[in-house]
Amino acid sequence: MEFHKKTHEVEVVNYDKKCPFSNCGKIYWQNSKFQDHLNTHTGAKPYACVHCRKTFTCLSAQREHVLVCSKEKVFKCNVCDTVYTHRASLRNHMVAEHSQQKFICTKDKR
Numbered sequence: 001m002e003f004h005k006k007t008h009e010v011e012v013v014n015y016d017k018k019c020p021f022s023n024c025g026k027i028y029w030q031n032s033k034f035q036d037h038l039n040t041h042t043g044a045k046p047y048a049c050v051h052c053r054k055t056f057t058c059l060s061a062q063r064e065h066v067l068v069c070s071k072e073k074v075f076k077c078n079v080c081d082t083v084y085t086h087r088a089s090l091r092n093h094m095v096a097e098h099s100q101q102k103f104i105c106t107k108d109k110r
Helices: 002-006 031-042 059-069 087-098
Strands: none
Touching: 031 059
């Protein structure tokens, strides 16, 4: 958490990696994130799943896919201990089951 806080301090982080592609304008301070972004422009997919060989432009997408491919459930709810293979599934669970504001459909007036 302390490291993340420091990323918001301008004098600590040097955003010196600017995307060279026209009409993009994104800038990065981490080499790895910058390279992953460039891959989206070039179409390079250097990260492969060890189970099915599917390839990805960024490492984070490959890592999450490998968890799904291996059937590992590593995203755990800290309220009820339910586990999921996708971070998004856990997020949806948290909103649906543990959120203070439940979704109420305005079209269903039963």
